[in-house]
Amino acid sequence: MQRSSDRWVRRTSARLVLLVAALFAVGGAILPGVVSAQSPYSTISPVTDQANDINDIYKLTFWLSLIVFVGVQIGIVYTVLSYRRRAEGERPEQIHGNKTLEIIWTIIPAIILLIIFIPTVRTIYAHDDQVNNPDLVVEVYGKQWWWEVHYPSEDGESKIVTANEIHVPQGKRVVFHLYTNNVIHSFWVPQLSGKMDLIPGHENKLAIDTDTPGYFFGQCAEYCGDSHALMRFKVIVEPEEQFLAWQDAWLAGPQQASGDLAGGDIAAVPQSMALCMTCHEINGVESVAGGNAVPDLPEELDAARTFGPNLSLLGCRTTLAAGTLRNTPENLASWLHDPEGIKPGNYMGTVITPGSLTDEQIQEIVTYLESLQPEEGCGEIPVQPGVTEQVQVQDPD
Amino acid sequence: MASIAQPQVMAQPITKPATGLWSWLTTVDHKRIGIMYGVTAFLFLLLGGVEALIIRTQLARPNLDVVSAARYNELFTMHGTTMIFLALMPMSVAFFNYVMPLQIGARDVAFPRLNAYSYWIFLGGGIILNLSWFFHAAPNAGWYGYAPLTSTSWNPGRNVDFWLIGLQVLGVASMLAAFNMIVTVINMRAPGMTMMRMPIFSWTTLIVSILLVMAFPAITAALILLAFDRYAGTGFYEYAAGGDPLLWQHLFWVFGHPEVYILVLPAFGIVSEIIPVFSRKPLFGYSVMVYATCAIAFLGFGVWAHHMFTVGMGPTANAVFAGSTMLIAIPTGVKIFNWLGTMVKGSLRFTTAMLFAVGLVSQFVIGGLSGVMHASPPVDSQQNDTYFIIAHFHYVLFGGTVFGLMAGTYFWFPKITGRLLDERLGKWNFWMAFVGFNATFFPMHFVGLAGMPRRYFTYSEDSGWGPWNLFITIGAFVLATSFLVFIINVVKTLRNGEVASDDPWDAATIEWATSSPPPVYNFASIPEITHRDQLWWDKYGDHGAGSGVERKAPAPKEQVDPSSIHLPNPSYFPLVSAFGFFILALGMLIDNPVLTIGLLHLPILVPIGGLIMVVAIYAWAFEPAG
Known part of the structure; x- marks a missing residue:
């Protein structure tokens, strides 16, 4: 009776261990690939040689880790199931250690680490060398x-x-x-x-x-x-x-694609842009009449951080505020209304707060900025096959 | 009646535990100080946990606005700082304090009043860090405070000052405690207890204390330079002033990496005690375990720059630090296998303590393996500063440290309080923690691989990180609930838990030979040590093999007149001096009148606090020690 129940326990243990191991192996192998490759920021969907090299080492470490992980967990689960205390008075043989075993489990990890270390060093030096030969x-x-x-x-x-x-x-x-x-x-x-x-x-x-x-x-x-x-x-x-073509268009300076503005001239910057032009630049625009008189610019806005992004060809950008908002006239207007509300802590928000610009001024600026495009249009941005057209933005509310 | 034979009322020493608040404020008993460390650290752990839950709530969905960006940045800074410096480290110190002197057969630590001083300074540092919330100036530059985000140009408020002064104060507490532990282990072992007969947890105490003593000066120096930059306008970390922000990173991580081992080795020590007891087998490869601990501690000082693989140190530095980092996996692996070796062919009993201990073995492996992945600098360049790293170090610090500390709590609770924690609630506690922990931190590997960076207060819908973040947040609340179960268990047990015998687990080390809880003087007579696992030797003789070995009745406790045992007097000077230090530190942080002496502008609280501190130390020096 005792013996058969023991055998039953052992057989069940073995099955359980195998099941657990299989679950871990399958789950561990599939899940990261499936759930992580979807993001446009995926670290495991390389498209360059460099990202590929990195991913190769990652995959190597991943598979080695998975083997060690499954091995150790099997060991734990098997031990836990097999050596439960069966009688209160039981006292097992007092084993203090085993030199051979301890040497083995020192050497095996060392070998595994060497397998990872070699391609690691090779890649480090290769990538470092590449920066010296730029096109x-x-x-x-x-x-x-x-x-x-x-x-x-x-x-x-x-x-x-x-x-x-x-x-x-x-x-x-x-x-x-x-x-x-x-x-x-x-x-x-x-x-x-x-x-x-x-x-x-x-x-x-x-x-x-x-x-x-x-x-x-x-x-x-x-x-x-x-x-x-x-x-x-x-x-x-x-x-x-x-x-x-993009380079030429940029160097030629922005043209106004739309003739909505008075004079249709790039230099005819609306008066409401005066404040903007103290921090931002637009190619072909020297200054704005009455500009450069910034009211109460906060002291911490020193030269190192004063200058905002160059606004040339702004009409061709896909996003505003460093990927925070989609580039639409409405979003640009809400940005101009309350920069702090959209992007906490940003320096434009220390100069422009809700009410700094009237709605008319905002409209004027939006119309002007969105019209900053090359004459022949912005040109299409190629989309990588398989990646859906998506822009990393949040809505402004 | 003649007036002879009337015993004199002894003014001292104290042999019965005194009661009342005053007795706790003036205590120098290592056991009470251990309890105070533990309780305080647990309260801070809850605070850090609440901060984590707010963080998780904010990240549950894309573009949530539960807290502002600035508040979020304060929360993650304080979560990290609190958990490391105010929860996990002091909780380990609690075990050092309570258990180590009992394990080595000492009556107290080497410097009992210094021990009290360490605690009170620690408490002051913790209060200073958290007072910042009330001054709307909670630290906000990350627990690692990278320059130049900590400089006055980029962080003009008091936030960073609270952080750096708070950490300096805590550093003093850690250093004092560490010296105390080292001297205690070296000098106060019971007769016959050679180093290689010492319980493995006491070994860990020694090595971690040495780590503390060697690692803390680096951050102390780093913080002093930062204080100069902020208070005196120097530019150690300012490139424009001739300094270098990378100097901070090197100094910080020379401390910061050994700090990881300071946090995890105590848990390893605890587990190395628990697994043998509940396997009824001695620790497999005791000496190798000791050497492995030493090796980890030593190598821990040679790997700091693996936190800096993406700063552009050049290929040689990256390759060297990759190598040293991988090397450290070897002694760590040895530990895992030796724990497993202890259990194999054992007689395993799964108490809650054992469950948490085996939980550590199983979960720490995951943190170790992911650590090997980003030991490779190219892989690190994709994983660094993403949620993959957060997953990694929570497997180390939660699956490792917290599981180990919980195991220790369930294990030594009967020794400390005389009552056994409820095992049924304990099992609920463990399994909820286990499930909640994995539900919280395992998916962080996925969002990390999907490119989600750390320290983001929000993320966009299109990033694809939303679903797993919701899952993680739910897991975090399950994990939090497991702590509720723990609290209920403690309260219930203290009220009417099962009364513990002196040796409820049939344990191997001599702290189980004295009563539960131990008397003020620990042992009536100091035990003679003849073997490793002395108590097993006493009970079973020659480590008897096979089943049915008779357990010998414990030798009758020697009746020693407790009044003949020399014990240190209680003292309030440690508290007073620590209070002075607290006032001094506060003077650097809050508005108070400034004393101008020549070039020196001294906030008035600084000299006042300093005076209290020094006078109290002076008085303490002349106080009879008992």
Whole structure:
């Protein structure tokens, strides 16, 4: 009786252990892939060589971990089920240890770690080397809480300065040079590569090979103050001709696509923009009549943080306020009405509060800014196959 | 009647536990101080838990507005700071205080009044950190306070000051406690207790205390530089002034990584006591466990820069720190396997303490494995600062530390109070914690892989992170409920729980040889130690094998006149001095009249507090110690 019930316990234990192991293995293998690859920020859906290299090591560590995990859990569950106390007086053999076993379970993990370490080191050095051979350099400056993007040029004159939407040509090695003059940020487009921090006084570089066209979502990954969560951006990988066209359009300066404004001239900036132009720039616009007289600019708005995003070609951007809002006239109007309410802590909100601008002024500014587009239109943004047209925004209420 | 033979009323020493508030305020008894540490830390744990629940509520759906962005940032900063410095560390110190002296057969710690001083300073530091809420200046730069977000240019309020002064105060408490524990373990072991006969938890106490002593100076220095930057306008961390923000990161993590082991090793020690007792087998590979603990502590100082793989240190530094980080997985793995080896062929009894202990073994593995993943810098560049990391370290600090501390609580509760916690409620407690914990933290791996960064007060609908976040929030409330069950269990047990015998678990170490709860003097006569697992030796002789081994009746307790035992006097000077320190620290934070002496602008509370502190220490030095 005793023996058969023992056997029953053991057989049931073995089955249970197998079941648990199978559940863990299947669940562990499938779940992360299924649930995590859906996001536009997925770290396991690489589209560049760099992100692929990283994902390969991740997959290696993942499978090794899964094996160890299932092994250990089987060990625990089996032990727990098999060695329950059956009688109160029972006292098992007093084993103090086993040298051979202990050496084995020191060496096996060491071997597993070596298997991970070798490709790790190889990838570290390979990626580090890549930053020295760029086809195109793009400088990115982290701000609170948006991204300023510079395309350096030989003459310095034709330098492009834009924000939050980074156009790059397809099939090139693009190297981002990362800077900040305020707090630390981290530049991260998960599908393109791992993250790299922006640190005051340091120049960091990150290389990507842009093989797949499309737009890819980025975000700040290092806590940088109030609106850290609203510091999104986009990398737009487009065929080279289209990239060059965008570049030319930018350098030509924005044109007004609509003739709604008096005179139809880019330079005819409405008077209501005077306050805007103390912090923002628009290519081809020197100043606004009566401008540059900022009422009570808060003292902490020093040079390091004063300048807001360059607004040239704003009509072509897909989002406003670093990916916080979709770029529609209504959203632009609510942004101008209450920047603080939409993006807590942002510096525009210290100058413009609800009531600072009248509804008429807001309408005038919206009409002007939305009309800042190239003559031939904005050009289509290529969408990566399989990724639905979605913009990372929240509604303003 | 003749007046001979009338015993003199002794003014001291104290042999019966005194009662009343005053006796607690002036106590120098390591057991009472241990209890005060434990209770205070548990209250802070609840506070940190409430903060976590608010965070989870805010993140339950995309674009929620439960709290403002600024408030959210304060909440996650205080959640981390509270859990690490005010809940888990002091809870470990509670066990060090209560259990270690009993385990090594000492009557108290080496410096009883210093011990009280540590506690009162800790309490003051905890109060300072949390007073910040009432001044609308709760710390808001993250528990890791990266420069230059902590500088006056980017954080002009008092928020960071509360954080840095609070941490400095807590650092003093930790250092004093650590020195006390080290001296106690080294000098006050019972006769015959060699280092390699010492219970493994007392070993852990020693090693963690050494870690504290070596790691805290780094953060103390870092915070002093920060204080200079903020109060005196220097620029140690300001690039524009010739400093470097990365200096902070290096200093902080030289402390911060050993801190992880400071948090988790005590739990390992607790579990290493519990698993043998409920397996009725000695710890598998005791000496290897000791060496593994030492190895983890040593290697723990050589891995700090793995927190900085994305700062651009260059390929060589990244490769080296990846290697050292992976190395540390080896001794940790040895521990897991040795616990398993202890249970194999044992006679396992699943009390709540054992459930939590085995829970630790099982859950810590997950945290260890995910740790190996981001030990690889390329993988880390995708996982760093995402919810994957949050999942990882909660498997370490909750699945590891909290499970271990809960196991310890269920295990030693009868020794501390004389009553056994209810096992039925205990099992509810464990399974709810187990399910709630996994429901909360396992899906964080998924949202992390899906690219959700840490410290985001909100996220967009299109990110795809919404459904799992809702699931996580529900899990968090289940987890919180498990603590409610624990509280009910404690209250119920204290009222009318089952009375515990001296040795309710048939345990191996000598704290179970004395009464439950132990007398003020711990042991009537100090036990002689002849073997590791002394109490098992006393009960079973030559560690008898097989079933049906007779348990020997405990040797009759020696009748010693308690009044002949020399014990330290109670003292209120530790409390007074700690109060002075508290006032001094507060003087740096709240508006109070400023005394100007030449170039020095001194808020008046600073010298007043300093004076109280120093005078009390002086008085304490001349107080008869008993």
